Amino acid sequence: MTLWTKLFKINKKSMDFIPPGRWVDLHSHILPGVDDGAQTLEKSLEMIKYASETGITHIVATPHYSDLFPTPPEKRASALKLLKDAVCDAGINIKIIGGWEISFTDVHIKRILNGEDFGISGSRNYTLVELPNGINKASVIEGFFSLMIEGTKIILAHPERNSLIQQDIDLIKELRFREVMIQVDAESIVGVHGPTAKKIAFELLKRDEVDSLSSDAHSLSGYKNYKKACEIVNNHFGKEIINKILNDVPSSIAGIK
Template sequence: MIDTHCHVLPMCDDGPAEWQTCIEMAEHAAAQGIRTIIATPHHRRAPYNNPPEKIRELVRRFNRMAEQEKLAVTVVEGQEFHWEGNAPWQRAVEGLQTLGSTGYALLEFPHRRTPASIKEDLATFRARGLRVVIAHPERHLPFIREPHKLYALLREGAYAQLTASSLTGHHGKAVQQVAWTMARNGWIHLLASDAHDLVYRPNRLGAAYALAAGELGDRLPELWQRNAERLIQDEELHREEFVTRRAGVRWWNIRLP
């Protein structure tokens, strides 16, 4: 498996505080069958600032340690870019590190609002040869309240990445309901751990894949795994046929089959 969103690098954000935890997180990932981790430290989310050169150095150091420890895991560069919008492009993307140094950029939005300029921003990203992956849309309040807002961004070419712990219910029942409904609607293109540590936000990617296969069958989990491989190869991700929900319907009022 490939984990496309993980806070495994130490001493740079709210992930591990020391190298020992970092190595233990990698061992836990390897035990689930994860062989490649895209390290995605927060960037431009106060107080975290992790430009590409800092991330590259931490990744090089991790991979040297992993080789010494004979870990069957490789870490590659990535970043979770906190996207506020409404800023001059050159300044806004200063320090942008794409996922695995491909053409995919992982963006997280402020929890309570979607940037007003996001459609224009998506067009600018496309014009510069970049494709946007939206991090944990199931935890973004505007998408929970008005699901058609996420649908509109997917129609504009964005991709959506679901957090494993949301499927397993570790972010609460409301978020779990959102996560499963988005998955059933075909609105999810990647599944990732978003792991931060070994205790409070551990890597549950293997458990989430197993749960999804049991609930949804193999088709969607296999699509997510193949998309992770396509992302690493800088290939176009595959999409499911979109299913719309009536605007204004709250996710927790939708009865899942």
């Protein structure tokens, strides 16, 4: 073996993506038949099996609660139980945790302010929120503040895909100063959501303003892209960032000790 070959092997090894011992996917449409994610239990299990083989240890199931998908809480609860039982029966070593993805509209936010549980892991400590396109900065800051004084911290879902953030990336710094957590989608990293979302996602990573890299998977391809995205982020930003956004911060949000 030549010196060059040896050096290349050492260098390549140092860049290999090694999944953290605990890997928490904070955002996934894994529940069967409740929204635009997995439509059947078989499809859910196919996604979970692949996720487990990739090294993911925990998945927070976050169905939409929006105008388009007004998932009733009882429907979500029964799908969650069905899936947890099926994962156990199939002997897949992965933990499924309950959550929601809330559309940031007056109607949906009002239900949180009324004290209803739309948080993560049965707690109101954190709420995963997606912004509609066309919303303005003042509404975001005012609305987030009203939620936070009610005792829930905001996790902002995939800001890199939102037109407001695409036009004003510095808003993320302001939101993080107000303790908003930032969740970036894996499929933005691999380019599924277009060049602008990809560029913003990379810039947020470069600024160390990302708290969680999640799949937001709606199907098996979402998990395949999650793996690819982690390899890309590992190569560009290193394993310290990987550990932070796959394990440290999402574990803390999901209450995993």
